Amino acid sequence: MDTFEPQIVAFCCKYCAYAAADLAGSMRLAYPPNVKIVQLPCTGRIDIFHLLKAIEDGADGVYVAGCLEGECHFLKGNFRARKKVEYVKKTLAELGIEPERVEMFNLSSAMGSRFAEIAQEMTGRIKELGPSPVPTETVI
Amino acid sequence: MIIGDRKSLAEILDMIKDYNNILISGCKGCVTVCNVGGLKEVQILAASLKIARKKEGRPITVEENLLERQCDPEYIAELNDVVDSYDAVISMACGVGPQFLSEAYPRQIFFPAINTKFFGGATAHGIWEERCAGCGTCVIHQYDGLCPISRCSKSLMNGPCGGSAGGMCEISKDVICIWDMIVKKKMEQGRLDDLLTVAPVKDWSTSRDGGPRTSIREELTQ
Numbered sequence: 001m002d003t004f005e006p007q008i009v010a011f012c013c014k015y016c017a018y019a020a021a022d023l024a025g026s027m028r029l030a031y032p033p034n035v036k037i038v039q040l041p042c043t044g045r046i047d048i049f050h051l052l053k054a055i056e057d058g059a060d061g062v063y064v065a066g067c068l069e070g071e072c073h074f075l076k077g078n079f080r081a082r083k084k085v086e087y088v089k090k091t092l093a094e095l096g097i098e099p100e101r102v103e104m105f106n107l108s109s110a111m112g113s114r115f116a117e118i119a120q121e122m123t124g125r126i127k128e129l130g131p132s133p134v135p136t137e138t139v140i
Numbered sequence: 141m142i143i144g145d146r147k148s149l150a151e152i153l154d155m156i157k158d159y160n161n162i163l164i165s166g167c168k169g170c171v172t173v174c175n176v177g178g179l180k181e182v183q184i185l186a187a188s189l190k191i192a193r194k195k196e197g198r199p200i201t202v203e204e205n206l207l208e209r210q211c212d213p214e215y216i217a218e219l220n221d222v223v224d225s226y227d228a229v230i231s232m233a234c235g236v237g238p239q240f241l242s243e244a245y246p247r248q249i250f251f252p253a254i255n256t257k258f259f260g261g262a263t264a265h266g267i268w269e270e271r272c273a274g275c276g277t278c279v280i281h282q283y284d285g286l287c288p289i290s291r292c293s294k295s296l297m298n299g300p301c302g303g304s305a306g307g308m309c310e311i312s313k314d315v316i317c318i319w320d321m322i323v324k325k326k327m328e329q330g331r332l333d334d335l336l337t338v339a340p341v342k343d344w345s346t347s348r349d350g351g352p353r354t355s356i357r358e359e360l361t362q
Contacts, residue, residue: 049180052187056194091184094149095192133195 006060006126007136008035010119011050013043015073016109017065023112031119034126042066044077051088051102058136061126062088063103065118071108078106098129141170141261142234143268144254146181152230153192155251159227160198162189164253165219165241166206167233174268177232177254179206185232185253210237216244223248259290276346276353282339284325289342291318297339 012018018039024031040046043066054062064085066078082104089099103122107114156162164182171177186202193200203226208215210233219241223229228249231237235256242250259272273290279297280287289295293303293311300319303310307320326332344350 047180049183049187052184052191056187056191091149091188095188095195097191097195134191135194135197 004127004131006034006123006131007058008032008061008063008119008122008126009054009059010035010037010122011040011043011046011062011064012037013066013073013078014039014041016067016071016107016111017105017115019109020065020107020111020115023109024115025112027112029113029116031116032123034123035119042072042074042077043081044072044074046081046084048084048087048091051085052091055088055092055097055101055132055134058132058134060129060132061101061103061122063105063118063122065105065107065115068106068108097133100125101129101132141173141259142256143174143258143260143270144171144176144234144256146176146185146232147253147255149188149192152185152251152253153189156189156200156228156230159200159249161201161225161227163203163205163219163222163226163229164189165210165229165231165233165237166204167210167231167237168206169209169211169233171233171254174262175266177234177237179204182206182232185230207233210234210240213240213244216240219245274347275342275344276350277343279339279342282334283322284329284331286318286322286325288318288322291316297342 012021018037021037043064046064051062064081066081067073069078072078085102085104088102092102093099105118107118164186166172166177166179166182168178175181182204186204190200190202207218210216210231223245224247228251229241230251230253231241232253234254235252238250238252258270259274260268260270263269270290271287273295275289288297288299292299293309293315294301296319300317300323304317304320307317309315309317323335326334
């Protein structure tokens, strides 16, 4: 278990979390390489299906990172994303899978260090939970 | 439109526990509009079932399909060439879908993934309310566009009853008393006297009391 390196997919809004990841890079902040980033035009684009598909295809953890509440470029995208994340948490619980494997975060583009912190927090959380009970077929 | 809710994953998983190769068929009609059995919901159910079965160590093959409507034989026929290649089929249409499918393909097994609930409409995004009970004899005009059959808990034609308090129904603080709304609307329109006319006993033979119903339009039959 000590050698377990989780595969984590992070769906990041280009206006905040993705820019914050850029900033984290510019600031030379290290964050776990377990996190694979998918850029979204807004977290409102995320669908329940995308989150479930990531789990189905072997992701040990998935998170959505959007703008601070009230600061969405498209006004309500991050609120909509949060509801979808909540739906997926319920679905996972129904299937006997830890809902903590899916999470929603909010940050701004100026929060490079917070981005790294979130990546570390999620990686730590998933390492504690262990590998996903859904066997991997596809390499992410 | 027809409104429904998806069954729990546990119930659906139990239905298909003996099968390893299934088809999930959605419908582009009412269930797509009420976000319960359209393309997206088919994808979500397919992913959920695959996750559950992978977790059990018994992976399942799930194909996804979306029919124009499951309440018309010509669209059901789109499955002619493929329907027998699956162990079972889950229909995400209203209760009509699995029945039309079963009638068209008697050798195949069909499961309903949706609990069909009522005829209604969206009062806000993500919220649907009942507006019609399909009683077969519409009298909405007598109640200023507010149907007491579908929206009164007792389907009273001469209301309100003694359970109306503060505009709400006695069965739940969340249920509006439609008779309170009817009376208020009549008062606003100065037509409260309309309610002095006692509505006669309703003939329920046009509703479910008359047994299964059929509608035949001679000008369309061939």
